[in-house]
Structures are given as C-alpha cells and as structure tokens.
Amino acid sequence: MTTFFPRARIYVVGRQVMPPEEVERFLRDEGAAWQTDTDNPAQRIPELAGRICYMSFGDKQGRKDNKSYLGHILEVGHGSVLEHTVFSLLFTGVSRSLTHELIRHRAGFGYSQLSQRYVDETDASFVVPPAIQGDAVLEKTLREFCDHSVKVYTELTDKLAERMATPDALVDFALREETLREKAPGQFTFGEPVDGKDNLSVDEWRRFVKASDTALKYFKKQTIRGRRKSAREAARAVLPNATETKIFVTGNARAWRHFIELRGDVHAEAEIRALACDVCRLLKKEAPNLFGDYEVARLPDGSERTRTIHRKV
Ligand SMILES: Cc1cc2nc3c(=O)[nH]c(=O)nc-3n(C[C@H](O)[C@H](O)[C@H](O)COP(=O)(O)OP(=O)(O)OC[C@H]3O[C@@H](n4cnc5c(N)ncnc54)[C@H](O)[C@@H]3O)c2cc1C
Structure with missing residues (x-):
C-alpha cells in the first residue's frame, strides 16, 4: 500500500x-x-x-x-x-520538487539527502501537492499515476538488472568497478582464485564465466551493489517530482531566517511555503528571541504565509 x-x-x-x-x-x-x-x-x-x-x-x-x-x-x-547558532532539522514526507528548491539555499546550509541510486524505490511514497488535496477526483488521478510510475520503475529495474547479469556484462562490471584488477600486464585477478582459477586475461574470464556456474555466481555476488545502483539510477527517471524523499538539513539561524522569509512568502510554491511556515513555528519555540519577530498569517485560501518587519538581517 x-x-x-x-x-x-x-x-x-x-x-x-x-x-x-x-x-x-x-x-x-x-x-x-x-x-x-x-x-x-x-x-x-x-x-x-x-x-x-x-x-x-x-x-x-x-x-x-x-x-x-x-x-x-x-x-x-x-x-x-x-x-x-545552528539547528539541524530532518524533513521527511517532502517531495523531490520541494528539495530541488530547498537546496538552492546555499549560504549557511548543509544537506544530506536520501540517495535514489542506493535506496530502492519499489515501495516509494509520494507527496500530494496542497492544491490537489481534498479534491477526490484529482487525488485519484495523482495516486493512479504514482502507482503506475512505481510499476514502470520496478519493471525497468528488474529488466535492467537482468540485462546487466549476462556473463559478458558481469565481466564488464567487475572490470569497470575494479573488483577485477590487472595485476600483471594482461592478467586480471579478484585477489583470490575463483573456482580454482586466477590471473586470466579478460577473454579467458569471459569464457570461464560462461562455462562455470560457480564463476557466474561469484561474479554476480561481486557486482551486485554496482548493478543494482546502475539499474536504479536509470529507472528513477520515471519517478515523478511528487516522490517522497528525506533530507537532513543543518542551517545557521541567519540562513533559516532567510529561508523562512523567501519560502514563506506568498509567491513561494505551496508545499515549500507550508514547510517554511512549520519551520517558522518550530524555530519560534526553539529560540523565541531569534525568530519571535515572525508571524505566520493565514491566507484567504486557508494556506499560510510568514511575515516580519526585519527582512534579511
Ligand atoms: C518565489 C520564488 C521563485 C523562484 N523562482 C525561481 C526560478 O524560476 N528559477 C530559478 O532558477 N530559481 C528560482 N528561485 C530560487 C532563487 O533564485 C534562489 O536561488 C533561492 O531562493 C535561494 O535564494 P538565495 O540565493 O538568496 O539564498 P542563499 O543561496 O541561501 O543565499 C543567501 C544570501 O547570501 C548571499 N549570497 C549567496 N551566494 C552568493 C553569491 N554566490 N554571491 C553573492 N552573494 C551570495 C545573497 O545575499 C543571498 O540572498 C525562486 C525562489 C523563490 C522564493
């Protein structure tokens, strides 16, 4: 689900x-x-x-x-x-489109974000844009599309993984990632024998992987992480901007103030504006003397914005 x-x-x-x-x-x-x-x-x-x-x-x-x-x-x-003064905030339940805007804030911020290359997205979550929330028809359209994108992502990942597991592709992977290294000119090794063989030429390894199940399994094991990463980095192309991500953000108080002002403004995108308002409320509690001049005001459509008389200190 x-x-x-x-x-x-x-x-x-x-x-x-x-x-x-x-x-x-x-x-x-x-x-x-x-x-x-x-x-x-x-x-x-x-x-x-x-x-x-x-x-x-x-x-x-x-x-x-x-x-x-x-x-x-x-x-x-x-x-x-x-x-x-710095605060480290961990955001989850935010979309990739939000973090794309968030990381434009350079001065005074550090970021660590979930990697879509390392982390499998076959059970990805999604963020519903505020404008779509509450509209049953639009929400259904979005949900169906997101579910479909995960299906396509999974299919692409599986097929790519399969394509990368042929004997020749496995040897290419091992060479590319240098788990299979050239020890002497023309002689390649994993640093240990594979099914009794070692220090072979590339062509000999290719023939050997085709002939030996043990060698095939060995190559698969040696390259599994790299192959999965390569499959995911290509398959993620079909995941939408709404895909949920997690990001760890450390920012100093001056930088957080700038973020609250720019992204809490009426012209900011709705999801990041809601986040800026939540961050504002939270930091007002954390340090009222640093953030107390901010006000979170409600707009006619029920969303919120931030306001202060001290802009960009
Ligand atoms: C409503 C809205 C719409 C936007 N639309 C677009 C868009 O269409 N396209 C787009 O590309 N971006 C867009 N942006 C992003 C915007 O251009 C900024 O990249 C982003 O808001 C970060 O702002 P910043 O550079 O002030 O912040 P930070 O990078 O955190 O910098 C903070 C401050 O430090 C100073 N500073 C930082 N770096 C430098 C530097 N290299 N040289 C000199 N001074 C520096 C500046 O005073 C800056 O304001 C939009 C932003 C908002 C809020």
Whole structure:
C-alpha cells in the first residue's frame, strides 16, 4: 500500500550546546562579567558572539536581557552573529520538487539527502501537492499515476538488472568497478582464485564465466551493489517530482531566517511555503528571541504565509 503524505514531518535532530565552564573560564581570564537572562544556548551563543565585537561586558554592558540584545541585533541588521547558532532539522514526507528548491539555499546550509541510486524505490511514497488535496477526483488521478510510475520503475529495474547479469556484462562490471584488477600486464585477478582459477586475461574470464556456474555466481555476488545502483539510477527517471524523499538539513539561524522569509512568502510554491511556515513555528519555540519577530498569517485560501518587519538581517 503506497503512502501519500499531505504534509512534511519535521524532526529537530540537532541543537546547540554551550558549555558553561568554558564561558566561565573565558570571563575569568578576561576579568569580565556577563549578565543575561536566558539559559537557551541557541540564544546565549549569538549574544556572547555579539558582545565579543565590542567587549561589552560588566560596566560596558548596556542591555541586560537577551531579548532586547538580540532584538537590537535584528533591528540594526548585524546578522552575522546569528550564524553561530545552528539547528539541524530532518524533513521527511517532502517531495523531490520541494528539495530541488530547498537546496538552492546555499549560504549557511548543509544537506544530506536520501540517495535514489542506493535506496530502492519499489515501495516509494509520494507527496500530494496542497492544491490537489481534498479534491477526490484529482487525488485519484495523482495516486493512479504514482502507482503506475512505481510499476514502470520496478519493471525497468528488474529488466535492467537482468540485462546487466549476462556473463559478458558481469565481466564488464567487475572490470569497470575494479573488483577485477590487472595485476600483471594482461592478467586480471579478484585477489583470490575463483573456482580454482586466477590471473586470466579478460577473454579467458569471459569464457570461464560462461562455462562455470560457480564463476557466474561469484561474479554476480561481486557486482551486485554496482548493478543494482546502475539499474536504479536509470529507472528513477520515471519517478515523478511528487516522490517522497528525506533530507537532513543543518542551517545557521541567519540562513533559516532567510529561508523562512523567501519560502514563506506568498509567491513561494505551496508545499515549500507550508514547510517554511512549520519551520517558522518550530524555530519560534526553539529560540523565541531569534525568530519571535515572525508571524505566520493565514491566507484567504486557508494556506499560510510568514511575515516580519526585519527582512534579511
Ligand atoms: C518565489 C520564488 C521563485 C523562484 N523562482 C525561481 C526560478 O524560476 N528559477 C530559478 O532558477 N530559481 C528560482 N528561485 C530560487 C532563487 O533564485 C534562489 O536561488 C533561492 O531562493 C535561494 O535564494 P538565495 O540565493 O538568496 O539564498 P542563499 O543561496 O541561501 O543565499 C543567501 C544570501 O547570501 C548571499 N549570497 C549567496 N551566494 C552568493 C553569491 N554566490 N554571491 C553573492 N552573494 C551570495 C545573497 O545575499 C543571498 O540572498 C525562486 C525562489 C523563490 C522564493
């Protein structure tokens, strides 16, 4: 049974830590005193970073609370200090078209995404675009198409895998992936004998694989991962943009703010806009003093957008 996702799932898989003993050691070494009112490392870190710029500690410390300190940073656009706080978010239930847009965000982000070459998609899930959700006829059309695409994908993978398992193709694979290596000129080896034979020429290996079941099995085992990967990388061409993917994203607070603004905007695509709104809500909770200026507003069609008075700090 194929799974169809209506909305992304977000997991906060990485948060800041700020070892208090190290902060204390720094303050002691500098003879400095720092008064703040938050225990949240995500908010303490950029405050400390900002205070380093002017060594505004002790007598020179103006603002005594984190909210007004970071609020001032947002107001004057001293955004680089926000880059010291990072959040790692894991998104699942997002489409390949969403991640194609997401990874355009270069500055301050790192990505690790599910590989469609390594991971089998015969039981792929899909994402239903917001505009289609709730319309039974359109949803049915989409579901049928997605199911069909998986069928074609599976058929292509199986047929390609079969084609890549002929004796000649197996030898080609082993040579290409250098599991079968040239040890001396014209003599190829796996580093161990196969059914009693070793150090043969390519033609001798080809003849041997055709003649010996044991050799055929050996070659199949040696090349299985590479063959599967090659079959999948070709077969995935038929999977739609709606195919579900998983992506691990680490971004600093400044970069997340930029993402929330651009992708939470009314002009952004609906799926990524919904994600930006969810990320916004989540990061407001994680670090209200860094993201509290954002508002998530409802639009007439029931979808949402983000808004702030401090754009692109
Ligand atoms: C509504 C919408 C529609 C879009 N439509 C299209 C489209 O039709 N086609 C398309 O190709 N893309 C499109 N995009 C993607 C867009 O062009 C950006 O690639 C994407 O939004 C990332 O923005 P960014 O470059 O500001 O972000 P990031 O890459 O995260 O960069 C953040 C900021 O860092 C600075 N920066 C980053 N890299 C550089 C650099 N190399 N040199 C100088 N400064 C830099 C800039 O100030 C930039 O704004 C669209 C985006 C949106 C939100």
